[in-house]
Structure formats: C-alpha cells, structure tokens
Amino acid sequence: MLSILDIFRIGIGPSSSHTVGPMRISQRFWRRLGQKKLLTKTDRIRMIFRGSLAFTGLGHGTLRAGQLGLLGFKPETINLNMAEAALSALSENLEFTRDGRTVQFDPKRDIILDFDQAAKLHPNEMELQAFDSKGALIYKRIYYSTGGGFTASHAQLSKPAKNDKVAVGGGAVPYVFGSAKDLLSVCTQQKISIADLIMKNEDARRPRAQTEVRLDRIMAVMLQGIERGLNTRGELPGGLHVRRRAPDIWAKLCGAPGANERETLFDWLNVYAMAVNEENAAGGQVVTAPTNGAAGIIPAIIRHYCCDETAKPDKKKTRIFLATAGGIGLLYKQRASISGAEMGCQGEVGVACSMAAGGLAAVWGASPEQVASAAEIGMEHNLGLTCDPVGGLVQIPCIERNAIGAVKAANAARLALHGSGAGKVSLDQVIETMRQTGLDMSSKYKETSQGGLAVNVIEC
Ligand code: SF4
Numbered sequence: 001m002l003s004i005l006d007i008f009r010i011g012i013g014p015s016s017s018h019t020v021g022p023m024r025i026s027q028r029f030w031r032r033l034g035q036k037k038l039l040t041k042t043d044r045i046r047m048i049f050r051g052s053l054a055f056t057g058l059g060h061g062t063l064r065a066g067q068l069g070l071l072g073f074k075p076e077t078i079n080l081n082m083a084e085a086a087l088s089a090l091s092e093n094l095e096f097t098r099d100g101r102t103v104q105f106d107p108k109r110d111i112i113l114d115f116d117q118a119a120k121l122h123p124n125e126m127e128l129q130a131f132d133s134k135g136a137l138i139y140k141r142i143y144y145s146t147g148g149g150f151t152a153s154h155a156q157l158s159k160p161a162k163n164d165k166v167a168v169g170g171g172a173v174p175y176v177f178g179s180a181k182d183l184l185s186v187c188t189q190q191k192i193s194i195a196d197l198i199m200k201n202e203d204a205r206r207p208r209a210q211t212e213v214r215l216d217r218i219m220a221v222m223l224q225g226i227e228r229g230l231n232t233r234g235e236l237p238g239g240l241h242v243r244r245r246a247p248d249i250w251a252k253l254c255g256a257p258g259a260n261e262r263e264t265l266f267d268w269l270n271v272y273a274m275a276v277n278e279e280n281a282a283g284g285q286v287v288t289a290p291t292n293g294a295a296g297i298i299p300a301i302i303r304h305y306c307c308d309e310t311a312k313p314d315k316k317k318t319r320i321f322l323a324t325a326g327g328i329g330l331l332y333k334q335r336a337s338i339s340g341a342e343m344g345c346q347g348e349v350g351v352a353c354s355m356a357a358g359g360l361a362a363v364w365g366a367s368p369e370q371v372a373s374a375a376e377i378g379m380e381h382n383l384g385l386t387c388d389p390v391g392g393l394v395q396i397p398c399i400e401r402n403a404i405g406a407v408k409a410a411n412a413a414r415l416a417l418h419g420s421g422a423g424k425v426s427l428d429q430v431i432e433t434m435r436q437t438g439l440d441m442s443s444k445y446k447e448t449s450q451g452g453l454a455v456n457v458i459e460c
Helices: 016-035 062-070 080-093 152-156 179-189 194-203 209-229 247-255 264-281 297-305 315-335 349-363 369-381 398-417 427-442
Strands: 010-012 044-051 093-097 101-104 113-114 124-131 136-146 150-153 285-287
Touching: 010 016, 010 209, 016 044, 016 062, 016 124, 016 136, 016 150, 044 062, 044 101, 062 113, 124 398, 136 152, 150 152, 179 194, 179 315, 179 369, 179 427, 194 209, 194 315, 194 349, 194 369, 209 247, 209 264, 209 285, 209 297, 209 315, 247 369, 264 285, 264 297, 264 315, 264 369, 264 398, 297 315, 297 349, 315 349, 315 369, 315 427, 349 369, 349 398, 349 427, 369 398, 369 427
Parallel strands: 044 113
Antiparallel strands: 010 285, 044 124, 093 101, 124 136, 136 150
C-alpha cells in the first residue's frame, strides 16, 4: 500500500537505496530474529552485500548504514554524533548489546562485499546471517533495497504483483488508479485536482491534520537542509576533494540583491539544489524526493516558488506541491522504478525533475492535464540519463545534476502551462519508455561506477 509519505522519507545521506535502505534492512532482520524467537540464540551476525551495494557500497556509506541499523539506529530519528560514537565503540569492542543481548560483530570479518555472486531479484541485494555460539548458521534472509529507502524481502519480491494499481489498500482508499490516464479520468469525473485526489486517498489512512503535520515536517526538513548547506563550507568526505560550492554562490547572490541578469533564476535554483546535495554527500539529514541522490530538486523548487523572501514557506502552496509531486512519484514507483541501480539516473534525477515540474505546475494553477504534461516533459528530457558516480560517491555528477534538474523542472512547468495538456506524448508513455530504457541500459551505467564518468575521471 503506497502513500506519498512513503515517497518522502526523512533520512540521512548520501543514498536512499545504499544508505537508508540497508539501515532499514538491518532493522528488519533484527526484528525478524525477535519474531522467530532467535535473538537469545544469536551470538554473531554477518552481512553480505551484492550487486550495486557491493560495487558502490563503500562510497555510498552502505557498510556504515548496515551496521547502524543493526545497532538500532533509524534513518528518521538518527542522531549523527551518537551514531559516530556507536560505530567507534563497535569497531573497538567487536560486539554490541541490544535488547539485552550481546552479539559479536567484527566489521572486518562480518561484512562481505560479494563480487562473485550476482544479485538475484534486484541489483541491490543484502543478505544477513545469524550464528549461534558454536558458529552454526541458525537463520539467514535475503533482502533488497529497491530505491528511495523502500525495502523488500526475497519472498516479497518473488511474488508477482496482484495488479498494477497505485494506492490499493484493501479497497480502503476512495480513488484507485493504476496510471496517469486513470488519475486524470478520476480528476475529470470528480472535478478535483490531483492534489485533492491524493489527499482524499491519504485521508483513508490517517486524519487530514496528521497528514498535513507530516507534510509540513517534510517541508521543514527540506528547508533546513538548504540552510545548513548554504552555511557549511569545506571539503566533502570520501577522498575526491570536492569542495562545497553552495556557500560561495549564496554569498555572491546575497551580495547583489538587486541583480537582474536574466540568468539569475538559474543561480537561485542551482544554489538551493546544490546546498541540499552537498549536505546529502556529507551524510547529513535530507528527505528522499524520491531518492537521496536526487534530494535537491524538489526542495529547490519549494524554496524558490513556495517561500517568501525570508524563506518562510506558504503552507498551502507547499502542501499542494508535495501532494501533486508525491502522486506523480507513486506512478513511477508503481509502474517503473525509482532505483538508480535499476533505471540509471533517469529513475532518480529524472523522476525528481518530473515530480517537481508537476508540483510546480499545480502551484501555478495548472489543470490536471497540464500538470501531467509538465511531469511528462520533466521526464522526456531526462530519458537515458545514466548513473556513473565518480569514486562511487554521490558527488560527481550528482550535485550539479540536481541543480540542472531543478532548472529543467521549472522550464518543463512553464512549457506545460503554455499548452492545453494535450501533448503528443502522455505521462504514461514516458514512464513506460523510462522503464524500457532502464531495462536495456548496460549495468555499467546503473550505479556500479563501472562506466561513464566513473571510469574517465581520475580520482585524486
Ligand atoms: S548519478 Fe544520479 S542515480 Fe547515480 S548516484 Fe548520482 S544522483 Fe543517484
């Protein structure tokens, strides 16, 4: 059952599929051991990463995230200082105590990057194993991090989907839709906007006030990420020696408040998006939108178009924006994928651009058809975008790519507003094209750092 609150998850950088997902998977495994009444017998745990998690796990912080989940940290509530202290204690003591149970875990011995076995059902595979005090394997389970912080067990991914409808909750939601075409037809029948439709579906899950509080919190975390990024200087971690650029661009913009070059719009969108993605690259708190790698595009649009000059958000606008963008994100999640390891960067930055374009068009008063058209244009010009992060870090090309994505999203929304929404290419067609392109794309370009910029840019 999908909710827009599953698309926008608060977590830590640098990657939703490689950081947030593995942390949640370790948590799931620990819970599972408890449910199976195996915790009292568990003496040692081992974690094995395969596929993209093995290839880019070091640069994406996957190994740390897996351990933090085991230690009981959650992406939504993590305190980064406490997390650092817990990781240091683990590497020193080679054991941890949780729920009254002391378990051995030597990161050097018990974390395995398995390059020999291919990942099976999804490129981001993680296996966890529990051993008793005699060293016998007592339980193991394979999970997948399917993008945007979503996780699935091997058993869950093996089951064919019952249907392709979005937001099916035992018939609990009022408006079931499986495509953009369905979505637009419900909007026409009910004479409501996409944002209204999505919020009415969310009402079936929790009171409206609770949804609004959570959307406002998501928006606040996005804006806080921008502020931290604008005000933090220095080099990003990971050894690439990438310098944070947002504070200097911000200082220049603030130093020339009356600047009216035609290109200034680009500067503002660039600086907000880069601020978020520099924070993400530094392991700071961000919101999946729909992933961490693409976390800067939606906040940049919100900050520029839904806030006043003091950065105070207009809650009405941001809720319309997030509900609309979230609804578009649900379509991509359900009908294709939002995982860079499956789709390349078109599934991350492309989807974020599409969501942001649709959300912005809605804020500007577009009809549902124009919103869908904006989302379509936002994706159409990201089709084929590869994922080839240099050094396996979420820095080059990711940070600038978010800046370009934010500008493209605003442009897509403008183009859509000049039309009636009846374009030659539909949102459903572009989503399906992205899916097919992702399937055809060589794995070299799907978050493995084995092709593209990752092999042509020398790390130094
Ligand atoms: S290139 Fe795109 S998909 Fe790949 S890590 Fe960077 S932002 Fe994510």
